[in-house]
Amino acid sequence: EIVLTQSPGTLSLSPGERATLSCRASQSVSSSYLAWYQQKPGQAPRLLIYGASSRATGVPDRFSGSGSGTDFTLTISRLEPEDFAVYYCQQYGSSPLWTFGQGTKVEIK
Amino acid sequence: EVQLVESGGGLVQPGGSLRLSCAVSGFSFTDYSMNWVRQAPGKGLEWVSYIRKSGNTISYADSVKGRFTISRDSAKNSVYLQMNSLRAEDTALYYCARVRGSGDLDYWGQGTLVTVSS
Numbered sequence: 103e104i105v106l107t108q109s110p111g112t113l114s115l116s117p118g119e120r121a122t123l124s125c126r127a128s129q130s131v132s133s134s135y136l137a138w139y140q141q142k143p144g145q146a147p148r149l150l151i152y153g154a155s156s157r158a159t160g161v162p163d164r165f166s167g168s169g170s171g172t173d174f175t176l177t178i179s180r181l182e183p184e185d186f187a188v189y190y191c192q193q194y195g196s197s198p199l200w201t202f203g204q205g206t207k208v209e210i211k
Numbered sequence: 212e213v214q215l216v217e218s219g220g221g222l223v224q225p226g227g228s229l230r231l232s233c234a235v236s237g238f239s240f241t242d243y244s245m246n247w248v249r250q251a252p253g254k255g256l257e258w259v260s261y262i263r264k265s266g267n268t269i270s271y272a273d274s275v276k277g278r279f280t281i282s283r284d285s286a287k288n289s290v291y292l293q294m295n296s297l298r299a300e301d302t303a304l305y306y307c308a309r310v311r312g313s314g315d316l317d318y319w320g321q322g323t324l325v326t327v328s329s
Contacts, residue, residue, distance in 0.1 A: 137315035139256075146306055146319035147256065153313055190256055194314020199270050200246065200258035 104129055104196040108189075108203035114211040121178040123206045125191035130171050135194040138167055138176045141205075142187045150189075151176060178208075186210050213237040213318045215307050220323030223297055231292040231323055233307030240288040244310040247281065247292050249303035250322070257303075261310065262290060275301075297327045 105128040115121055125136075138151040149158040151167035154174055164179040178185055191203040219231040233245070247259040260281040261270045269281055280293040290307055304324050308316035 135314045137313075139316075141256075146321055147316070148319075149315055149317045152311070152315040152317075158315075158317065192256075192315070198258060198272055199261055200248075200314070202256040202258065205255045 103198065104131070104193060104201050106191055106193060106201050106203035108191060108206045110206060111204075112207045112209060114209050115181055116211045117181050117183055119181050121176075121181055121185070121208055123176040123178075123189055123208075125169075125174040125176070125203050127172045127174075127193060129196065131174075131193045132195060133170050136167075136169070136174050137192045137194075139190045139192065140185075140187050141190065147190065181208070183210075213309070215309065215318055215320035217305060217307055217320040217323035220305065220325045222326045222328065224329050225298060225327055227297050227327070228293070228295045229297065229325060231294065231305055231307075231325070233290045233292075233320055235288050235290070235307075235309070238309070240283075241285050245283065245290045246308045246310050246316060247290075248306045248308055248316070248319075249301075249325075250306070251300075251303045254303075259305070260292060294325070297325075299327050301325060302327050 107126045109124045133154040136154040139147040141147045155167045166177045168175050188205045188207045190205050193201050214236045217233045244264045246261050262281045278296045283290045304322040306322045307320045309318040
């Protein structure tokens with residue numbers, strides 16, 4: 103069973119700062135099948151990044167994804183007030199078919 | 212506009228059953244596979260079940276296998292989740308989500324809350 107571990111659990115930053123979120127897999131994940139989501143309180147998750155590095159429709163270019171194998175990163179170049187939220191990584195294809203990381207909360211410092 | 216609207220949640224006693232529905236609009240339902248994903252209160256996301264666009268491939272998380280059944284009706288543009296033998300740990304907000312070929316979930320409903328409690 104593949105496990106995705108996100109770090110840190112909470113990231114305390116100020117608007118305008120750079121955020122770097124990590125997602126580590128217990129075994130190699132195809133980059134084609136690694137995605138990132140943003141979830142705000144009371145809302146459904148929103149797809150941000152798919153294929154490890156491709157931005158979903160309408161996602162600002164301050165969001166970028168990178169990585170391969172077992173190590174993936176979501177970077178927010180300059181935090182805007184609306185970016186404070188919980189972020190999840192997700193893989194597809196290994197047993198179980200879909201796995202999510204436990205989430206990283208980006209909070210205002 | 213793509214829309215996914217879940218319904219059918221509620222309060223049920225342990226051992227009871229519920230049937231969730233997800234009605235979709237704004238896209239060709241037969242062109243997409245669908246997932247159910249749940250989120251326990253204050254917790255992260257957990258994949259529950261998958262049904263291929265053709266309906267001929269289905270998969271479940273181990274935590275619900277043998278108790279939950281996913282299905283779809285193209286005539287009603289809907290996907291369903293029949294949940295039997297419910298347990299307290301099934302308490303969660305249940306989302307349906309559209310699956311793209313790369314396995315990412317590009318559209319989500321707002322969720323329906325299932326509470327299992329005596």
